[in-house]
Amino acid sequence: LAVRGDAALLSSRKYRRPLAVALLDLDGFKEINDQGGHEAGDLALKQLVRHLRSATRAGDLVSRLGGDEFVLVFPNTTRGQAQVLMERIELTSPLAWSFGTAEARTDDNLSTMILRADRDMYSSKRLRTAERGKSAEGS
Structure with missing residues (x-):
């Protein structure tokens, strides 16, 4: 991730x-x-990566960060476009996941971008949890 991600960031600046x-x-x-053992977890991760x-797209990079995070x-994509792309990918995913996005800024490196995307992801999770709570109250 570091080498290819940094290269993509340098290219976007250039x-x-x-x-x-x-x-x-x-x-x-x-x-x-917990339910299926580590083999089930490994199979789920492989299914998600596939x-x-x-x-x-061919020029996009998919990389495991660690655990169950990717x-x-x-490249050549704004945050809004990435958001739409991720929503489309999520619709056809056999597994449920949460995501956040970020766009490169002038002073960014890959780590700061990932940190902002992480904050965005947790913000989305809180919003979804609140929405579920409201719909449960209305039932």
Whole structure:
């Protein structure tokens, strides 16, 4: 991730093109491991990677950050475009996951972009949890 991600960031600066990242966290991964064992967890991760790679463009980068977190790097892509792309990929995913996005700024490195995408992801999770709470109250 570091080498290819940094190269994509340098290229985006050199050619003054946007670059976006998405941080993805597999929902319920602990439960998958607890119920089906580590083999089930490994199979879920492999299934997710296959799906992400088949749903992204040839120049996009899909990389496991660790555990059940993945980073996707989208060259020539704004944050808004990355958001739409991730929502489309999510619709066809066999597994549930949460994500956040960020677009490169002048003073960014890959780590600061991932950190912003992480904050965006947790903000989205809080919003979804609040929305679920409201719909449960209305039942």
